[in-house]
Amino acid sequence: MLEIRGLTKTFGSMVAVDDESFTIQPGEIMGLIGQNGAGKTTTFRMILNFITPDHGDILWDGHSLTSEDYDILGYLPEERGLYSKMRINDQIAYFAQLRGMKVRDVNAQLDQWFKRFDVKGKKTDKLKDLSKGNQQKIQLITTLIHMPKLIILDEPFSGLDPVNASLLQDGINMMRDSGACIIYSSHDMANVEALSDKLIMLKNGKTVLNGTVDEIRNSYGRIKLFIESNLTRDELTSFDGVIDVKHEGNRFELMLKSPEVGQEIFVAATKNGYIPEFSQQAPTLDEIFRMKVGEADA
Incomplete structure (x- = not known):
């Protein structure tokens, strides 16, 4: 050891x-x-x-x-x-x-x-x-x-x-x-x-x-969201707590301030029923690395 x-x-x-x-x-x-x-x-x-x-x-x-x-x-x-x-x-x-x-x-x-x-x-x-x-x-x-x-x-x-x-x-x-x-x-x-x-x-x-790796990723919570629905980019951006929105083909990739933001988006996206995709995940290690590098030193 x-x-x-x-x-x-x-x-x-x-x-x-x-x-x-x-x-x-x-x-x-x-x-x-x-x-x-x-x-x-x-x-x-x-x-x-x-x-x-x-x-x-x-x-x-x-x-x-x-x-x-x-x-x-x-x-x-x-x-x-x-x-x-x-x-x-x-x-x-x-x-x-x-x-x-x-x-x-x-x-x-x-x-x-x-x-x-x-x-x-x-x-x-x-x-x-x-x-x-x-x-x-x-x-x-x-x-x-x-x-x-x-x-x-x-x-x-x-x-x-x-x-x-x-x-x-x-x-x-x-x-x-x-x-x-x-x-x-x-x-x-x-x-x-x-x-x-x-x-x-x-x-x-x-x-x-x-x-x-799991402990570190999970400590950030499920602040990464993949969604495919009828919601537009402008509608997704308008939710309080959405930090970033990227368009990938038929779906969007969102970065959230906290996992709870996803609940509000889910309710809005499914108000008319089924949607093809809604997946909340912890950020990747690469994304966490970039966050930590960008943070100001205490």
């Missing part, structure tokens, strides 16, 4: 991370979201002991991380860091040895890992001869081949097409099923919503969202 307590880091007068706390259980995936500069990478670098926090504790299974604990850690940095002129199998073996693996064990597993991520290339190819997407897959194999118990992925989906992103997601789920604690950052809110058991959002270093 990874436990973060009151983590704080400043650089001069800038507070990069401000009193951050969270827990990741074995077999759990946490998404860390926020705008550029929100404090995500700083959080990762403190966990990795690249930089020292000003305050707070970083605990693994109840104790501070030791040098031995870092052998069970897998880290995928945002800036990829493999050697372009080195053969793929040699550098995977090199990094795996740093985590305590034997070269023969690495070589015995490479075919399986290449197949899992559908790598287009040979194990003896140099990294520079692979496409950018396949280079990223090699970096991921290097991160995971020693089956780490704590995995940190900084923007792992950056630059991947949907097919390769799905392969990566399958790999992350495989590691979760093996009991790993996983934390990753992403700007793709649909991806975070689909993959994460819980999430944290940072804004200017402060935690502004913390919980499961």
Whole structure:
């Protein structure tokens, strides 16, 4: 279990991370979201002991991380860091040895890992001869081949097409099923919503969202409404508490100030009987992200 307590880091007068706390259980995936500069990478670098926090504790299974604990850690940095002129199998073996693996064990597993991520290339190819997407897959194999118990992925989906992103997601789920604690950052809110058991959002270093995806979405209530009826755009806009109206084909998408506004609209829309669609939902994570980014700081 990874436990973060009151983590704080400043650089001069800038507070990069401000009193951050969270827990990741074995077999759990946490998404860390926020705008550029929100404090995500700083959080990762403190966990990795690249930089020292000003305050707070970083605990693994109840104790501070030791040098031995870092052998069970897998880290995928945002800036990829493999050697372009080195053969793929040699550098995977090199990094795996740093985590305590034997070269023969690495070589015995490479075919399986290449197949899992559908790598287009040979194990003896140099990294520079692979496409950018396949280079990223090699970096991921290097991160995971020693089956780490704590995995940190900084923007792992950056630059991947949907097919390769799905392969990566399958790999992350495989590691979760093996009991790993996983934390990753992403700007793709649909991806975070689909993959994460819980999430944290940072804004200017402060935690502004913390919980499961369902808890966070449901906390906003069913303020998103899809409706297909005889009501016009002007009529829908005229209801008190309607914040925004969008027209999508034969239906409208509304954003409401509160879920109760939907009751009034439902009564008006159904006064003459049946309507094809009326659906109230919680906002998506992407919409919540935009709301939080747009809020003025306290």
